[in-house]
Each structure stands twice: as C-alpha cells, then as structure tokens.
Amino acid sequence: MKVAVVTAPGEVELRDEPTPDVAPDEVLVEVGACGLCTMERRLFSGEKQIYPVAPGHEVAGRVVAAGSAVAGLSGSPQVGDQVTVDLLTRCGTCRQCRRGRSALCRVPQGGALTDGTISMGAGLAELVRVKAAAAWPVGDASSDHASMGEPLACVAHSVRLSGFRAGDRVAVIGGGYMGRLHQALTRHLGAAEVGVIDVSADRLTDATEAGASWTATPDAAASRVDAADITFVTAGAPGALELAVSLTDDGGTVVLYGAFPKDLTAPVSPDGIHHHELSIVGVYSQEPEDWRTAAGLLTSGALAPDLDRLVTARFGLDAVGDAMALAAGSPVYRVLVGG
Ligand SMILES: [Zn+2]
Numbered sequence: 361m362k363v364a365v366v367t368a369p370g371e372v373e374l375r376d377e378p379t380p381d382v383a384p385d386e387v388l389v390e391v392g393a394c395g396l397c398t399m400e401r402r403l404f405s406g407e408k409q410i411y412p413v414a415p416g417h418e419v420a421g422r423v424v425a426a427g428s429a430v431a432g433l434s435g436s437p438q439v440g441d442q443v444t445v446d447l448l449t450r451c452g453t454c455r456q457c458r459r460g461r462s463a464l465c466r467v468p469q470g471g472a473l474t475d476g477t478i479s480m481g482a483g484l485a486e487l488v489r490v491k492a493a494a495a496w497p498v499g500d501a502s503s504d505h506a507s508m509g510e511p512l513a514c515v516a517h518s519v520r521l522s523g524f525r526a527g528d529r530v531a532v533i534g535g536g537y538m539g540r541l542h543q544a545l546t547r548h549l550g551a552a553e554v555g556v557i558d559v560s561a562d563r564l565t566d567a568t569e570a571g572a573s574w575t576a577t578p579d580a581a582a583s584r585v586d587a588a589d590i591t592f593v594t595a596g597a598p599g600a601l602e603l604a605v606s607l608t609d610d611g612g613t614v615v616l617y618g619a620f621p622k623d624l625t626a627p628v629s630p631d632g633i634h635h636h637e638l639s640i641v642g643v644y645s646q647e648p649e650d651w652r653t654a655a656g657l658l659t660s661g662a663l664a665p666d667l668d669r670l671v672t673a674r675f676g677l678d679a680v681g682d683a684m685a686l687a688a689g690s691p692v693y694r695v696l697v698g699g
Pocket residue numbers: 397398417418510511
C-alpha cells in the first residue's frame with residue numbers, strides 16, 4: 361500500500377509499505393479522506409524539520425478487516441462500517457491517564473513505518489491499522505465529513521471543559537477552521553448568540569454566511585465589553601487573552617484553545633478575576649468521550665452544512681504534493697487528501 365512521506369521542506373513522496381496485518385483487537389481502515397492540519401503544513405513548509413516523516417492524523421474511511429476479538433462484537437466497528445479514526449495513542453497508565461485526563465498523557469506519542477521513518481499518524485495513505493477502540497462508526501457520514509472527527513473531538517473537548525450551557529452567549533476569537541468548528545458546535549448546542557472575531561475581512565464574511573450573530577475585527581471588538589458568557593480563543597495572537605477577558609461577562613469563562621506563541625505572556629488582573637468570578641481555562645487535544653460526541657454529531661448529520669463550508673479543496677493521494685503546497689501556502693480551512 362502507498363503512504364506519503366515528507367522528506368524535506370516542500371518534498372513529499374509516496375512510498376510502498378506492506379499491507380498491515382490486523383491484531384485480534386484491531387481493524388484495518390481503507391482511507392477515504394485525510395485532512396491536512398497545522399502539523400502537516402509546518403512539516404511541509406519547513407517550519408518544523410523532522411524528516412523523513414509520515415504525517416496525517418485526521419483520518420476517516422471504511423473498515424476492510426476486523427481482528428478476531430472484535431469481529432461481531434456489538435459496539436465495535438465491523439467490516440463495511442464507515443469510521444472516523446483516533447490515531448493518538450495514550451498509555452492508560454501514567455498519572456494523567458489514570459486521572460481520566462488522557463489528553464495530557466505523559467508518554468510520548470509516535471510510531472514508525474517498516475523502514476524506520478517516523479510516523480506522525482501516517483494517515484496520508486491507502487490504509488491505516490488501529491485499535492478497534494479508536495475507530496468510531498459514523499453511519500452514513502461521508503469520508504470528507506468524518507475526516508473532521510479529530511478536530512471536532514478537540515472542539516467537543518473545548519466546549520465540554522468550558523462549562524457551556526444552552527442560552528450562553530459565545531464569542532470566538534479566530535475565524536479559521538477551529539474557530540468555525542466552535543461556532544458551528546455552540547450554535548448547534550443552543551448558544552443564544554455566537555460572535556466571531558478575526559483580522560481577515562474574508563473570514564468574517566465567511567463566518568457571517570455560516571450564521572454568526574455578529575463579527576468584528578479585534579480592534580472593533582474592544583468596544584464589546586461583557587458581550588459573551590464564554591469566549592473561545594482559537595487564534596492566540598498577542599492581545600487575544602486581554603481581549604477575551606474584556607469580552608467575557610461576570611461569571612463567564614475564557615477558554616484558551618490554541619495557537620499561542622510559546623514565549624507569549626499576558627497581564628491579567630487577579631483582582632478582576634476574583635471580583636468578576638472569571639474562569640480562565642486551558643484546553644488541549646481530546647479524550648475518548650469527546651470522540652463519542654464527535655462521532656455522534658457526524659452520524660446525526662447535524663453539522664453537515666457547516667462541515668461542507670470548511671472543505672477548501674480535495675485531492676487524490678497521488679496529488680498529495682499539490683495538496684500540501686496549497687495548505688502550506690495560502691489561508692485555507694481544510695484541504696483533504698485521499699480516495
Ligand atoms: Zn489535527
């Protein structure tokens with residue numbers, strides 16, 4: 361079977377890999393689509409230099425073989441099922457896993473192809489082999505939608521840890537792919553309103569077309585004091601935390617979802633947090649119960665129109681280089697590869 365390997369900045373090739381055998385507790389999935397995430401973009405652009413590497417962790421497709429222990433087992437994916445796949449392994453035994461916080465597993469992730477190439481998912485491939493527990497059936501959802509299972513699980517995790525309840529007013533800082541998934545999910549769950557903040561006029565137009573209650577640039581949003589009960593920061597530019605604190609009403613929650621410069625610090629007022637009962641919550645990655653939520657959302661089709669809007673382009677596996685170049689070189693929501 362073929363698998364894409366990034367060998368240098370701007371260089372990706374398809375290598376042959378033996379078809380994996382499935383262990384009793386595993387399934388083999390024929391990849392229908394794999395999304396290109398930030399990591400794939402960074403590897404291709406040379407921002408992150410780990411070569412050679414087989415990336416691709418946002419995978420969906422159809423089960424083509426099931427191991428002996430899971431074949432026929434109720435609740436387990438079966439041959440022919442459409443699934444979204446969790447390629448993040450967790451040890452289950454470290455302190456964080458035992459606390460039920462497996463998103464924070466202390467054991468380094470990763471595997472390798474047969475030739476020793478580092479695998480960071482290896483989902484840009486014809487086939488992936490996973491534990492049956494990590495393949496979540498999604499009914500009739502398309503592979504394109506189901507490949508959004510991993511980011512959707514991350515957003516379900518973010519919304520779960522935010523303490524969001526129906527009727528809350530939501531603000532989302534960052535109108536990129538992750539911001540838009542927050543917009544779609546909180547609106548679906550009954551947000552009273554969802555506003556989106558971004559520096560890009562194009563992204564604000566797209567968010568409005570997708571049903572945003574209001575949009576604003578960061579400068580314009582500065583006047584919207586106390587406009588939200590929950591504010592999700594999905595684009596952690598300098599000033600984003602301060603803006604989020606000002607946007608969030610008393611008793612509200614600021615969720616720090618991602619994309620912060622590593623060395624960024626921000627002043628916050630401890631007395632302000634105390635007096636206004638503000639919560640500031642960091643969220644990272646996802647956990648199995650978030651996958652259950654994401655798979656349920658995909659199966660229901662509830663977010664299908666939102667997910668359609670987020671497919672920027674689609675390429676066959678043979679054109680993975682073109683897909684990577686597009687994703688690394690221009691603002692996109694999701695570029696999908698496969699099939
Ligand atoms: Zn991802």
